[in-house]
Amino acid sequence: EAAVTQSPRNKVAVTGGKVTLSCNQTNNHNNMYWYRQDTGHGLRLIHYSYGAGSTEKGDIPDGYKASRPSQENFSLILELATPSQTSVYFCASGDGLSLEQYFGPGTRLTVL
Amino acid sequence: GDKVKQSPSALSLQEGTNSALRCNFSIAATTVQWFLQNPRGSLINLFYLVPGTKENGRLKSAFDSKESYSTLHIRDAQLEDSGTYFCAANNAGAKLTFGGGTRLTVRP
Numbered sequence: 001e002a003a004v005t006q007s008p009r010n011k012v013a014v015t016g017g018k019v020t021l022s023c024n025q026t027n028n029h030n031n032m033y034w035y036r037q038d039t040g041h042g043l044r045l046i047h048y049s050y051g052a053g054s055t056e057k058g059d060i061p062d063g064y065k066a067s068r069p070s071q072e073n074f075s076l077i078l079e080l081a082t083p084s085q086t087s088v089y090f091c092a093s094g095d096g097l098s099l100e101q102y103f104g105p106g107t108r109l110t111v112l
Numbered sequence: 113g114d115k116v117k118q119s120p121s122a123l124s125l126q127e128g129t130n131s132a133l134r135c136n137f138s139i140a141a142t143t144v145q146w147f148l149q150n151p152r153g154s155l156i157n158l159f160y161l162v163p164g165t166k167e168n169g170r171l172k173s174a175f176d177s178k179e180s181y182s183t184l185h186i187r188d189a190q191l192e193d194s195g196t197y198f199c200a201a202n203n204a205g206a207k208l209t210f211g212g213g214t215r216l217t218v219r220p
Contacts, residue, residue: 031206042116042198042210050206058207090155099143099202103155 003027004104006091012110019078021107023091030096032074034058034066036087037106043090049074050096081111115139116201118211125189125218133197133214137180141201144175144182145208149196158184158197189218 004025013019025032030051035043035058045058047066055066063085065077078085088108094101117136125131135144146158159166161175161182170190175182182199196215200208 033206033208040212042212043200044210045207048206088153094206096206098160099206099208100145100157100160101200101208102157103147106153106155 004091004093004102006089006104006107008107009105010108012112013078013081014112015082017081019081019085019109019111021076021078021089021091021109023074023076023104024072025074025091025093025102025104026072027093027095027102028071029093029102030071031094031099031101032068033092033094033101034064034074034076035090035092036060037090038087046076046089083111085109086111114212115209116141116199116211118197118199118214120214121212122215123217125186125216127189127191127218127220129189130185130187131189131216132186133184133199133216135182135199135201135211137182137201137203139201139203139209141175141177141180141182141203143202144173145200145202146173146182146184147198147200148193149198149213151195155198186216189216191218191220194218 033048049068092101159173163177165174
């Protein structure tokens with residue numbers, strides 16, 4: 001059973017539209033993360049959370065919001081999508097003590 | 113500059129040979145993770161390290177926090193080892209900082 005799942009797996013959006021990417025984890029981890037991966041870069045942290053109700057800015061938060069309504073779910077929200085946000089987005093959950101992270105399968109987002 | 117620098121950026125190996133990948137840190141890393149991103153794009157956990165070494169089958173990894181580097185050794189490379197290897201360091205709080213990756217191709 002996959003412990004970190006993401007939906008949708010692929011998404012095409014229009015410029016200026018709203019996009020919501022969803023992540024669910026069954027690891028019972030306190031911490032959750034959203035990254036993006038672009039060609040020529042490793043993974044870059046957008047937002048993260050220490051638990052339900054908490055969201056923190058990562059290294060590249062501009063243009064993104066996050067929501068953590070429960071231990072299991074963490075969403076990434078693009079209120080006004082732009083073509084520069086075309087990327088592959090990964091969600092991860094992390095153990096609150098060791099900080100080891102486990103990744104979902106990724107969501108490929110194309111903004112036209 | 114890059115806080116986590118991986119080398120080499122790309123590597124081609126003959127099946128059955130050995131190699132080593134390296135990460136150098138300009139941050140005070142406390143733990144390190146190594147991942148393999150396979151050709152389908154999935155990120156597979158290979159190692160989670162505090163200072164020291166770990167071994168798993170044909171893979172062995174070391175992390176030296178005083179000298180600020182980590183290595184991943186691949187022994188008897190197989191075709192299924194192909195992909196991009198990432199190291200990531202934790203230095204404070206819950207965040208990981210990723211290197212740029214090493215793209216490995218194993219040739220038959």
